[in-house]
Amino acid sequence: MAEACEATGLGRTKIYELIGNGRVKTTTIGRRRLVVVQSLLFLVGINTAPANSR
Numbered sequence: 001m002a003e004a005c006e007a008t009g010l011g012r013t014k015i016y017e018l019i020g021n022g023r024v025k026t027t028t029i030g031r032r033r034l035v036v037v038q039s040l041l042f043l044v045g046i047n048t049a050p051a052n053s054r
Helices: 002-008 012-021 037-043
Strands: 026-029 032-035
Touching: 002 012, 002 037, 032 037
Parallel strands: none
Antiparallel strands: 026 032
16 A cells, blocks of 8 residues: 555555545455556546556
8 A cells, every 4th residue: 555655645544545435446465455556547647548448
């Protein structure tokens, strides 16, 4: 989560809120919860469409 916060300039609380709202996607590997980079790029407007809608 620290990298997601640093990349977007948002705090942890806001990142978790966006995850809860479904605007930021995550995946779990073992006990780790990882943010999907594509969803962060879409959030900040770098991509115009999410990867699964192509």
